[in-house]
Amino acid sequence: MQLAIITGTVTATAKDPQLVGLKLLVADVTNERGEVLEPAIVVADACGAGQGDQVIIARGSSARMPKGVANSPVDASAIAIVEHVSTSQKPKTANHGE
Amino acid sequence: MQLAIITGTVTATAKDPQLVGLKLLVADVTNERGEVLEPAIVVADACGAGQGDQVIIARGSSARMPKGVANSPVDASAIAIVEHVSTSQKPKTANHGE
Amino acid sequence: MQLAIITGTVTATAKDPQLVGLKLLVADVTNERGEVLEPAIVVADACGAGQGDQVIIARGSSARMPKGVANSPVDASAIAIVEHVSTSQKPKTANHGE
Amino acid sequence: MQLAIITGTVTATAKDPQLVGLKLLVADVTNERGEVLEPAIVVADACGAGQGDQVIIARGSSARMPKGVANSPVDASAIAIVEHVSTSQKPKTANHGE
Amino acid sequence: MQLAIITGTVTATAKDPQLVGLKLLVADVTNERGEVLEPAIVVADACGAGQGDQVIIARGSSARMPKGVANSPVDASAIAIVEHVSTSQKPKTANHGE
Numbered sequence: 001m002q003l004a005i006i007t008g009t010v011t012a013t014a015k016d017p018q019l020v021g022l023k024l025l026v027a028d029v030t031n032e033r034g035e036v037l038e039p040a041i042v043v044a045d046a047c048g049a050g051q052g053d054q055v056i057i058a059r060g061s062s063a064r065m066p067k068g069v070a071n072s073p074v075d076a077s078a079i080a081i082v083e084h085v086s087t088s089q090k091p092k093t094a095n096h097g098e
Numbered sequence: 099m100q101l102a103i104i105t106g107t108v109t110a111t112a113k114d115p116q117l118v119g120l121k122l123l124v125a126d127v128t129n130e131r132g133e134v135l136e137p138a139i140v141v142a143d144a145c146g147a148g149q150g151d152q153v154i155i156a157r158g159s160s161a162r163m164p165k166g167v168a169n170s171p172v173d174a175s176a177i178a179i180v181e182h183v184s185t186s187q188k189p190k191t192a193n194h195g196e
Numbered sequence: 197m198q199l200a201i202i203t204g205t206v207t208a209t210a211k212d213p214q215l216v217g218l219k220l221l222v223a224d225v226t227n228e229r230g231e232v233l234e235p236a237i238v239v240a241d242a243c244g245a246g247q248g249d250q251v252i253i254a255r256g257s258s259a260r261m262p263k264g265v266a267n268s269p270v271d272a273s274a275i276a277i278v279e280h281v282s283t284s285q286k287p288k289t290a291n292h293g294e
Numbered sequence: 295m296q297l298a299i300i301t302g303t304v305t306a307t308a309k310d311p312q313l314v315g316l317k318l319l320v321a322d323v324t325n326e327r328g329e330v331l332e333p334a335i336v337v338a339d340a341c342g343a344g345q346g347d348q349v350i351i352a353r354g355s356s357a358r359m360p361k362g363v364a365n366s367p368v369d370a371s372a373i374a375i376v377e378h379v380s381t382s383q384k385p386k387t388a389n390h391g392e
Numbered sequence: 393m394q395l396a397i398i399t400g401t402v403t404a405t406a407k408d409p410q411l412v413g414l415k416l417l418v419a420d421v422t423n424e425r426g427e428v429l430e431p432a433i434v435v436a437d438a439c440g441a442g443q444g445d446q447v448i449i450a451r452g453s454s455a456r457m458p459k460g461v462a463n464s465p466v467d468a469s470a471i472a473i474v475e476h477v478s479t480s481q482k483p484k485t486a487n488h489g490e
Contacts, residue, residue, distance in 0.1 A: 203479045204477065205477075207476045208473060208474055209473050209475045211448075211472035212459075222477060235424075235429070237393065240393075256452050257452065257454065260454060269454050269455065270393065271393055
């Protein structure tokens, strides 16, 4: 999954019937410091998220696992609103061979 | 999903039988300001889109969810024509730990 | 899907039984002007393509949809030989919000 | 799969019911020398990993294969704690044609 | 699929039960000339590959198609040992429209 910030919403006219009723949000994928890694993806809301919220997004077929979006043509979903991200400086010494 | 602009069409001669009858479009993936993030992908039309339209595209297995393209060898579909994208400046203060 | 040019072939010795009988091609993913976006992927031939042909490729689980490659460990297939790609200059004015 | 270093944890409030009980970790994808290739992805813990551990992660639908995460909206899982990575200088002479 | 060179092996302690018995290899994804496109991915061996071998790898759900790795949390597999890659200079004149 990835961290993301909800930056807006999208409305659509002609759309697949399985999208009707889904809230579509615009989100920027970020790292743990909120720096943008990938801008402006569109995600289905599966956790009641709104603009400014930091969320966890799932992509690919996993994005269709939440109840409300099953069988929808959805390849990215906001699955949780983040409460806290706790990271430390990562050790630079990976366990690698010779 | 991603935002995209339809830039053209593709016609094919020898093709998989499950592609027959599908309209194949060329699209540029963009951010919310229409700046191109990924050029020239080919998408199946699942929402009646045409050249110049701003659309939402789904990729991967999700692209096969719309009725008309189920079981087709299609990994990207235009699933909705965009009416309006509303975004604000995203907050730069992500909720992150120490 | 993506546009690609077939640049060669691959032969393999030890291989998964489900690959036997499949023609494996080397392809460069390109934009609509034939400029290479991603070099040297290996695709299963599902449309009778040969060296120099411009094709449409499907990736991921969609690559296993054509009859001949179902259940094969194949993540990219050439699904159509391109007859014509028609694109115009894309409008730079995307429909976006404030 | 990819090598990664666990750098922290994420807690979430509103979340999909299928996420309840899963431990969500932050990880940096690395090469075999621990150099970061992709920062700050969120992975479900399927092997008892903790901060600082070097792990193997699976992404996409494969991330839902471990028992504890089946049917969860999870697109990345830590599936093993690395004991040892042994690599040599790779030969620069690939077997390629003319 | 992609071409890759096997550069080493990974051993793991705590791991998903479905990984037990699988040989995990480190591989560099390359182009047809052996130049590295993506370093240090971890692949399950489905074709008896060893260090220095040039292989074809499948990624995503397709990586779980070989018999030995079905239902494993594996998102990349070495599916064939390359015998010969034959490519020519690709034509720069793609068939594109106006």
